[in-house]
Amino acid sequence: MTASRPVVLIDCDPGIDDCLALMYLAGLHHAGEIELVGVTTTAGNVEADQTAANARWILDLCSLSQVPVAPGLPQPLKVELTTTPETHGPTGLGYATAPAPATEPLHRDWRQVWEEALAAHDDLQLIVTGPVTNLAAFEETHSKAAARFGAITIMGGAVNYRGNTTPTAEWNFWVDPHAAAQHFRSTAPQVPTTLCSLEVTEQFLLTPQRLGEVMELLGQHPAAEFLPDVLRFYFEFHQEQGEGYQAQIHDLLTCMIALGRINYKAAETTVAVEADSPLLRGTSVADLRNHWGRAHNARLVTAADIEAAHQEFARGFTLLASH
Ligand code: BDR
Ligand code: CA
Numbered sequence: 001m002t003a004s005r006p007v008v009l010i011d012c013d014p015g016i017d018d019c020l021a022l023m024y025l026a027g028l029h030h031a032g033e034i035e036l037v038g039v040t041t042t043a044g045n046v047e048a049d050q051t052a053a054n055a056r057w058i059l060d061l062c063s064l065s066q067v068p069v070a071p072g073l074p075q076p077l078k079v080e081l082t083t084t085p086e087t088h089g090p091t092g093l094g095y096a097t098a099p100a101p102a103t104e105p106l107h108r109d110w111r112q113v114w115e116e117a118l119a120a121h122d123d124l125q126l127i128v129t130g131p132v133t134n135l136a137a138f139e140e141t142h143s144k145a146a147a148r149f150g151a152i153t154i155m156g157g158a159v160n161y162r163g164n165t166t167p168t169a170e171w172n173f174w175v176d177p178h179a180a181a182q183h184f185r186s187t188a189p190q191v192p193t194t195l196c197s198l199e200v201t202e203q204f205l206l207t208p209q210r211l212g213e214v215m216e217l218l219g220q221h222p223a224a225e226f227l228p229d230v231l232r233f234y235f236e237f238h239q240e241q242g243e244g245y246q247a248q249i250h251d252l253l254t255c256m257i258a259l260g261r262i263n264y265k266a267a268e269t270t271v272a273v274e275a276d277s278p279l280l281r282g283t284s285v286a287d288l289r290n291h292w293g294r295a296h297n298a299r300l301v302t303a304a305d306i307e308a309a310h311q312e313f314a315r316g317f318t319l320l321a322s323h
Contacts, residue, residue: 005032005033005034005035006034006035006123006125006259007034007035007037007117007121007123007124007125008025008034008035008036008037008124008125008127008258008259009036009037009038009039009040009113009114009117009124009125009126009127010022010025010036010038010039010040010126010127010128010129010255011039011040011041011042011072011126011127011128011129011130011134011135012039012040012041012042012051012055012127012128012129012130012251013041013042013043013044013045013046013048013051013092013129013130013131014041014045014051014054014055014058014092014093015044015045015046015051015054015088015092015093015129015130015251016045016088016089016092016093016094016230016231016233016234016247017129017234017247017248017249017250017251017252018045018051018055018129018130018251019054019058019093019230020206020249020251020252020313021127021129021251021252021254021255022039022055022058022059022062023058023062023223023316023317023320024252024255024256024313024316024317024320025255026058026059026062026063026064026320027062027316027317027318027319027320027321027323028259028316028319029064029067030062030063030319030320030322030323031319031323033319034259035121036064036067037067037068037117037120037121037124038067038068038069038070038113038114038116038117039055039059039067039068039069039070040052040069040070040071040072040110040113040114040134041054041055041069041070041071041072041110041130042072042073042128042130042131042133042134042176043072043073043074043075043076043081043083043130043131043133043175044083044084044130044131044171044172044175044176045083045084045087045088045092045130046083046084046085046088046091046092047074047081047083048071048072048073048074049071049074049106050091050092050098051071051092051130052069052070052071052101052106053098053100053101053106054091054092054093054098055069056069056098056101056106057098057099057101058098058223061221061222061223061226062222062223062320063323068108068113069106069108070106070108070109070110070112070113071106071110072110072133072134073110073133073134073137075133076131076133076175076176076177076178076179077133077136077137077176077178077179077182078178078275079176079177079178081175082175084171086237087171087234087237088233088234088237089230089233093226093230094229094230094231094232094233094234095229095230095232095233096226096229096230110134111138111141111142114134114138114142114145115142115145118145118148118149122148122150123150123151124148124149124150125149125150125151125152125153125258125259126149126151126152126153127152127153127154127254127255127258128152128153128154128155128156129155129172129250129251129254129255130172131156131172131173131175131176131179131180132154132156132172132173132176132179132180132182132183133176133179135152135154135179135183136176136178136179136180136182136183136186137179139182139183139186139187140182140186143186146191147190147191149191150191151191151192151194151258152187152191152192152193152194153193153194153195153196153254153255153257153258154172154183154193154194154195154196154254155172155196155201155250155251155253155254156170156172156173156180156195156196156197156284157170157172157173157180157195157197157198157271157273157284158170158173158197158198158199158283158284159195159197159198159199159271159284159285159286159300160199160284160285160286160288161197161198161199163198163282163283164198164202165282166279166280166281166282166283168280168282168283169280169281169282169283169284170197170198170282170284173273173282173283173284174281174282175282177273177274177275177276177281177282178275180273180275180282180284181272181273181274181275184271184272184273184297184298185272187297192298192299193271193297193298193299194257194258194266194298194299194301195271195298195299195300195301196250196253196254196257196301197284197300197301198250199302200253200264200301200302200303200304201248201249201250201251201253201254202248202250203248203304203306204248204249204250204252204253204304204306204309204310205246205247205248205249206231206234206246206247206248206249207245207246208235208245208246210310210313211227211228211231213314214227214313214314214317215227215228217314217317217318217321218317218320218321219321221320221321223320231247234247235247249313252309252313253304253306253309256304256309256312257301257304261312262304262305262308262309262312263304263305263308264301264303264304264305265301265302265303265304266299266300266301266302267286267288267299267300267302268296268298268299269286269287269288269296269298269299269300270286270287270290270292270294270295270296270297270298271284271285271286271287271297271298271300272284272285272287272292273285286298286300
């Protein structure tokens with residue numbers, strides 16, 4: 001596989017912004033710009049079986065029934081699962097609901113999906129847009145295979161920044177703080193992790209006007225019927241949070257950064273995540289001045305070209321609509 005056509009595995013928890021990320025990846029896949037070889041899901045925004053049913057539905061709507069979807073671990077590594085229906089709706093897709101999966105019973109083993117993808121492709125790119133549960137577990141049980149990822153990109157953390165779940169923690173890292181902590185302890189520096197933290201991802205805002213433009217591009221695409229219901233819930237949630245009638249699209253921006261489709265800045269640094277302190281659960285810190293003297297384990301994204309991301313969003317959905 002050449003570098004110009006990255007092979008991608010995504011581990012996600014759809015989830016409204018995860019849904020947009022999957023649709024974007026589907027557009028690039030149909031255009032031959034990437035090869036999407038699998039989707040596995042985490043428990044996070046809703047339970048892992050539900051996130052898998054949602055992912056299956058989105059891929060089916062995007063004519064990607066051949067791409068395997070498998071639910072991952074049902075619980076975080078050490079804490080009880082907390083979900084967030086108030087953010088993403090009762091089943092994770094706002095006011096829309098996925099039907100029972102039609103194309104696949106979702107009984108595939110997620111670890112097998114990862115192993116097969118790693119065995120078949122050098123330079124496999126892993127994108128994680130939910131809690132880090134599956135990745136941390138895989139790194140523990142399949143450490144040799146995990147070291148073969150070509151790149152790992154994670155949406156998570158409010159690194160040296162204010163949180164969206166507690167004063168200092170971002171949702172994905174807060175849901176499974178031990179997984180995030182373990183990943184950043186375990187990987188240095190075998191597989192570089194690009195970390196897209198809240199400070200950058202919350203800048204990518206979808207407004208009703210931008211959504212209208214995207215809907216026009218989608219035209220008669222089967223997903224177009226549901227997308228306004230999905231996004232309306234997310235707009236309302238952000239408004240209740242005092243953010244205005246718009247939505248932060250963290251996971252889609254993360255995919256664009258993972259694939260190098262927009263310009264961004266990153267700092268090589270050492271990231272650590274606090275897991276056990278009740279007050280600081282899920283808090284992430286980057287040692288930007290090298291106080292710890294530890295090996296770098298992350299490329300922390302510090303800025304991204306947000307206007308280019310909007311253009312790339314439109315381009316990806318145009319590709320999706322034309323296939
Ligand atoms: C992250 O949390 C989830 O609710 C979103 O899907 C995103 O991955 C943002 O904090
Ligand atoms: Ca997510």
